[in-house]
Amino acid sequence: MQDHIELTGGCLCGDIRYTTIAMPFAADYCHCKMCQRSTGSIAGIWMDFLAEQVVWQSRQQLQEFASSEFARRGFCSRCGSTLSYRDERHSNYLSLAVASLDDADKVQPTYHIFTDSQLAWLRIDDDCRRHPQTQKE
Numbered sequence: 001m002q003d004h005i006e007l008t009g010g011c012l013c014g015d016i017r018y019t020t021i022a023m024p025f026a027a028d029y030c031h032c033k034m035c036q037r038s039t040g041s042i043a044g045i046w047m048d049f050l051a052e053q054v055v056w057q058s059r060q061q062l063q064e065f066a067s068s069e070f071a072r073r074g075f076c077s078r079c080g081s082t083l084s085y086r087d088e089r090h091s092n093y094l095s096l097a098v099a100s101l102d103d104a105d106k107v108q109p110t111y112h113i114f115t116d117s118q119l120a121w122l123r124i125d126d127d128c129r130r131h132p133q134t135q136k137e
């Protein structure tokens with residue numbers, strides 16, 4: 001029962017594929033240390049959905065790492081790509097990595113969180129709201 005496809009994406013090796021039936025209700029840069037380390041990048045760049053809006057086409061390789069008591073970070077066990085983030089306390093929501101999209105230009109982050117730990121040399125020239133802390137552990 002897959003009606004309307006808004007977005008498609010997946011991991012680097014292609015074993016994990018997903019579609020979404022809606023555009024994300026939010027998208028953000030998360031500059032927390034855990035997102036930096038987990039993604040191996042400047043920040044976690046996440047888009048947020050209701051869990052039922054994400055349809056996994058294939059997810060056998062998807063594994064989750066418990067990075068805190070409640071946080072679950074999904075990645076491909078074959079190629080290592082960062083795919084998802086969820087909080088067990090809010091099981092109706094699921095975040096996906098914007099960079100996992102086939103066309104990541106379709107989703108633009110609109111705010112920054114955990115800018116307390118933003119890399120000192122990182123310059124992002126936008127007018128987005130900046131929050132020193134909040135969410136995503």
Ligand SMILES: [Zn+2]
Binds near residue numbers: 012014061076080
């Ligand atoms: Zn993979």
Ligand SMILES: [Zn+2]
Binds near residue numbers: 030032034136
């Ligand atoms: Zn984070």
